[in-house]
Amino acid sequence: MKRDQFYLPNGIIYLDGNSLGPVPKAAAARVQQAVTDEWGEQLITAWNKAGWFHQPRDLGNRLAPIIGAQNGSVVIGDTLSIKVYQALAAGLNLRPERTVILTDSGNFPTDLYMAEGLIKVIDRDIELKVVLPEEVGKHLDETVAVMMLTQVDYRTGRLHDMAELTKKAHEVGAVALWDLAHSAGALPVDLEACHPEFAVGCTYKYLNAGPGAPAFIYTRPDLADKAEPALSGWMGHNKPFSFERTYTPSPSVERMRVGTPPVLQMAALSAALDIWEDVSLHDIRAKSIELSELFIAEVEKRCPEFLLISPRDSALRGSQVSFAFEHGYPVIQALIADGVIGDFREPNVMRFGFTPLYIEREDVLNAVCILEKIMREKSWQQEQFSKRSEVT
Amino acid sequence: MKRDQFYLPNGIIYLDGNSLGPVPKAAAARVQQAVTDEWGEQLITAWNKAGWFHQPRDLGNRLAPIIGAQNGSVVIGDTLSIKVYQALAAGLNLRPERTVILTDSGNFPTDLYMAEGLIKVIDRDIELKVVLPEEVGKHLDETVAVMMLTQVDYRTGRLHDMAELTKKAHEVGAVALWDLAHSAGALPVDLEACHPEFAVGCTYKYLNAGPGAPAFIYTRPDLADKAEPALSGWMGHNKPFSFERTYTPSPSVERMRVGTPPVLQMAALSAALDIWEDVSLHDIRAKSIELSELFIAEVEKRCPEFLLISPRDSALRGSQVSFAFEHGYPVIQALIADGVIGDFREPNVMRFGFTPLYIEREDVLNAVCILEKIMREKSWQQEQFSKRSEVT
Numbered sequence: 047m048k049r050d051q052f053y054l055p056n057g058i059i060y061l062d063g064n065s066l067g068p069v070p071k072a073a074a075a076r077v078q079q080a081v082t083d084e085w086g087e088q089l090i091t092a093w094n095k096a097g098w099f100h101q102p103r104d105l106g107n108r109l110a111p112i113i114g115a116q117n118g119s120v121v122i123g124d125t126l127s128i129k130v131y132q133a134l135a136a137g138l139n140l141r142p143e144r145t146v147i148l149t150d151s152g153n154f155p156t157d158l159y160m161a162e163g164l165i166k167v168i169d170r171d172i173e174l175k176v177v178l179p180e181e182v183g184k185h186l187d188e189t190v191a192v193m194m195l196t197q198v199d200y201r202t203g204r205l206h207d208m209a210e211l212t213k214k215a216h217e218v219g220a221v222a223l224w225d226l227a228h229s230a231g232a233l234p235v236d237l238e239a240c241h242p243e244f245a246v247g248c249t250y251k252y253l254n255a256g257p258g259a260p261a262f263i264y265t266r267p268d269l270a271d272k273a274e275p276a277l278s279g280w281m282g283h284n285k286p287f288s289f290e291r292t293y294t295p296s297p298s299v300e301r302m303r304v305g306t307p308p309v310l311q312m313a314a315l316s317a318a319l320d321i322w323e324d325v326s327l328h329d330i331r332a333k334s335i336e337l338s339e340l341f342i343a344e345v346e347k348r349c350p351e352f353l354l355i356s357p358r359d360s361a362l363r364g365s366q367v368s369f370a371f372e373h374g375y376p377v378i379q380a381l382i383a384d385g386v387i388g389d390f391r392e393p394n395v396m397r398f399g400f401t402p403l404y405i406e407r408e409d410v411l412n413a414v415c416i417l418e419k420i421m422r423e424k425s426w427q428q429e430q431f432s433k434r435s436e437v438t
Numbered sequence: 439m440k441r442d443q444f445y446l447p448n449g450i451i452y453l454d455g456n457s458l459g460p461v462p463k464a465a466a467a468r469v470q471q472a473v474t475d476e477w478g479e480q481l482i483t484a485w486n487k488a489g490w491f492h493q494p495r496d497l498g499n500r501l502a503p504i505i506g507a508q509n510g511s512v513v514i515g516d517t518l519s520i521k522v523y524q525a526l527a528a529g530l531n532l533r534p535e536r537t538v539i540l541t542d543s544g545n546f547p548t549d550l551y552m553a554e555g556l557i558k559v560i561d562r563d564i565e566l567k568v569v570l571p572e573e574v575g576k577h578l579d580e581t582v583a584v585m586m587l588t589q590v591d592y593r594t595g596r597l598h599d600m601a602e603l604t605k606k607a608h609e610v611g612a613v614a615l616w617d618l619a620h621s622a623g624a625l626p627v628d629l630e631a632c633h634p635e636f637a638v639g640c641t642y643k644y645l646n647a648g649p650g651a652p653a654f655i656y657t658r659p660d661l662a663d664k665a666e667p668a669l670s671g672w673m674g675h676n677k678p679f680s681f682e683r684t685y686t687p688s689p690s691v692e693r694m695r696v697g698t699p700p701v702l703q704m705a706a707l708s709a710a711l712d713i714w715e716d717v718s719l720h721d722i723r724a725k726s727i728e729l730s731e732l733f734i735a736e737v738e739k740r741c742p743e744f745l746l747i748s749p750r751d752s753a754l755r756g757s758q759v760s761f762a763f764e765h766g767y768p769v770i771q772a773l774i775a776d777g778v779i780g781d782f783r784e785p786n787v788m789r790f791g792f793t794p795l796y797i798e799r800e801d802v803l804n805a806v807c808i809l810e811k812i813m814r815e816k817s818w819q820q821e822q823f824s825k826r827s828e829v830t
Contacts, residue, residue: 089450151683156697159685168559201681261697274555278551279519291547310706387481
């Protein structure tokens with residue numbers, strides 16, 4: 047769909063855009079411009095002249111349509127972990143009498159860790175209840191302050207029904223917080239219709255904004271002036287440059303800003319968002335399903351050792367496909383050595399992301415051929431592939 | 439001292455490096471390399487191959503000597519506001535029975551705001567006690583859990599005696615937390631000798647790492663495995679890639695890491711730190727005092743309307759000089775229009791930073807000439823300079 051707008055190295059089939067998207071071709075020049083023309087020439091005055099100060103809001107508004115959010119409801123900054131903390135703290139604050147954060151075992155660990163950390167700081171008797179993904183609905187009751195879920199399971203690709211679960215949460219008076227790390231840019235998300243209180247996500251996966259790109263946070267417009275930001279930094283102050291001694295939060299979602307925004311990363315994000323201007327998320331979804339179905343069918347035909355652990359029904363799956371295999375780690379290493387980049391997640395999961403902006407049917411077919419060859423030749427049994435490195 | 443290593447626009451005298459340092463010449467290429475060679479060519483594998491994962495620790499170790507910190511005691515990440523929150527939360531946690539955070543009215547507002555936010559979240563009966571800078575010592579008593587101070591006052595340049603106040607804090611059993619935003623790279627700091635529990639700072643001022651460059655946090659080595667990180671993100675986990683369901687902090691200062699590090703900003707920081715490799719902070723301090731004294735003497739001689747609000751004694755001053763003037767805002771605007779960049783802080787403060795790496799005596803003399811001319815010609819009274827913009 048937009049392959050010509052990305053740089054993809056020769057001979058590489060990149061099935062890991064669900065972890066880190068590739069470089070938009072325009073990003074290098076945009077970042078360079080931020081370094082030389084803005085920082086270099088304008089120095090401190092670029093905060094006004096180059097619009098740095100308002101980037102978190104402006105880029106938030108450009109990202110908003112991708113997740114079905116209203117103008118003025120999204121702000122960019124920090125990391126996803128930080129934004130989870132803010133949203134969760136704000137959610138608990140909206141339900142001071144309740145005692146449970148409900149989440150599931152498919153949530154990304156950092157969301158659970160941030161919740162753990164917050165509970166320790168808070169000194170309020172809060173339970174982090176981790177249930178099976180399919181049992182979240184059953185555990186929603188009037189003890190639940192916040193239902194905190196990642197829509198797409200990072201390990202299996204299992205997709206939650208955001209509309210349905212948010213509705214159920216609201217029926218029992220719980221606040222809904224969605225982590226869209228593996229949804230934003232992967233499938234249509236309609237925050238306005240689903241009406242959760244908070245959503246957060248990152249921009250370095252399907253949105254292709256680069257390593258360590260900033261996160262985003264959505265606050266439902268009716269809560270924009272009520273949600274307590276918890277991390278009440280000066281950039282979220284109503285008048286940051288008045289340097290008042292006490293904190294008065296911005297009346298908008300900008301209260302969720304904390305410190306100085308990462309301008310160079312913002313430049314890359316800006317280039318990445320350009321690509322989305324005329325993309326239909328429904329087209330993305332259709333192609334994502336087509337590629338994923340093709341991959342599943344071909345892998346099951348040619349590599350019977352692998353067990354599909356993603357939902358077979360595409361309606362219940364995000365834009366990645368995972369197979370379990372006892373020797374998944376060396377197989378992924380051998381694949382990478384042969385130019386097919388997927389990744390591995392403990393204990394035995396081989397993950398493959400299908401990112402329709404730049405992946406085609408041909409890539410999928412070629413990737414499966416190489417996978418089949420590796421399994422047939424058993425090249426993954428070579429010593430060089432068996433040692434686990436720290437980051438995979 | 440290192441002027442040839444920076445890009446400074448033609449015709450500009452830059453006296454605002456205390457707010458945002460200029461571009462190190464090597465930064466553009468370094469950032470470009472991160473975009474094209476690392477992100478572009480290596481994609482997800484750069485987390486290992488290009489060393490991205492360990493940058494927060496590796497760059498922390500390179501920054502450590504600048505603040506007199508031990509190897510392994512500093513980690514890079516997030517923003518200063520976030521790091522203040524972590525250090526403060528950890529400090530309070532070390533003194534659970536105490537009820538006061540002691541700070542001064544010269545502290546940068548975001549430090550106060552973050553403390554406010556933390557106190558609200560914490561739900562423990564904590565008072566944020568804001569006293570006059572010269573009275574901090576007097577208010578240190580056994581109610582104080584954490585003494586949280588910025589060493590150099592952002593508005594006046596007043597310099598606290600870190601050794602003396604830390605000693606006093608320890609005598610009453612308080613934890614000492616120093617914000618080095620205006621100290622790191624501006625003057626010699628000796629964390630190892632002063633022995634505070636925590637220190638934090640930013641890298642975009644005197645360290646020249648660029649707009650939105652990440653912050654740093656120092657944890658005293660004996661507390662590295664005891665300090666509660668509060669913002670317990672996956673990158674601070676002992677085994678982040680084991681994806682365990684519960685949080686086990688790293689036994690080192692790396693527990694203060696939170697989310698995915700901003701790789702492009704890290705590249706700029708790396709180029710910026712190269713410049714410091716063979717710089718003596720004592721030479722920096724000597725030259726900073728020389729430049730500041732010259733500026734004060736010349737301004738007082740030629741612009742008698744201005745009132746020095748920085749300490750006159752250079753031993754009590756950081757590397758900036760501030761004058762108060764009722765019409766400070768339009769004067770600064772007129773100065774900027776004439777190529778001398780200083781900045782303005784409410785209500786009437788004109789700030790000038792003296793950054794010996796790239797500022798010389800000649801710059802100081804020229805800047806004062808232009809200032810004198812503006813005051814004589816009253817060009818600051820022109821309409822165009824009187825309107826306040828958002829960011830100054």
